[in-house]
Amino acid sequence: MLKFDRVSKVYKVGAFGGGELTAVRDASFEVRPGEVVSLIGESGSGKSTLGKMVLRIASVTRGAITCDDINVSGLRGHQQRKAYYRKVQGVFQDPFSSYNPVFKADRVFAMIRSEYYSGVSDAEWRKKVDSALEVVRLDPxxxxxxxxxxxxxxQLQRMLLARALLLDIDYLVADEVISMLDASTRIDVLNLLADLKARGMGILFITHDLALGNYISDQTVILYKGSIVERGVTEKVFADPRHPYTKKLFASVPQFHKKWDEVEAELREREAADTASQPYHLGEGEEVPGELVEVVEGHFVQPFHPRVAV
Structure with missing residues (x-):
């Protein structure tokens, strides 16, 4: 299991690093084998920062990320990192940036071979590569x-997925993997991720696209300014959003049969219908606690002041 336990990331900013910018604040959730967890939020909400911390591209300031009870931040030495990357890999938004244009694209496979399969014969390696490509529906x-x-x-994005499959990984960080693809290709990559999930792979799916998150994920995590404001079973979060930010995020999706003023009016009506008796509502002057409240089974919300606009 890939577990986030009150994870925070603070960057030093300013000319001399005298300021601080909190990109992620006390994030806690889990990614289990055979499960897709979507991180959803607007740009700058901390989604990609969480993915980078999993992949050790960015360090953890506070809290812990563990993979099968091993503290990711505590990995030391080449062999420990090598063992970790055999279990966890990432695929990113721009597939072109992952390739050196002066080398052939399949060099990404050769790099895996030199690091992890140096003793494998040419024939056996070609068979492994062909098999991985066929899984991602590419003709070698x-x-x-x-x-x-x-x-x-x-094609380049699916080759990166095939590269991850060569390591027989347990967890994949998929950071906006289809945002640069055309519509006809998107569904192929989404269905491929669904196939990988069926094989038992845990997937952290980072996206700002609500429809994609709803389509593929088992669990949904909503991020706002670095904090998790709502999370839970995808069907429950999408069917009954509770936090004001989640409601406004969902309402921002264009609807062909409605004008924006109609959407805003409906949102105000829903907010007015909220009552202060709910356990996730805060009284006047109360501070927002660090822990989310389980409002129904499998659905958690950050407590908030009912009439405070987000």
């Missing part, structure tokens, strides 16, 4: 020995 004959500019974004 059409993508191997090609330069990145000769392949589409969808």
């Amino acid at each position: 004959g059409q993508v191997l020995n090609k330069y990145p500019h000769q392949l589409s974004g969808g």
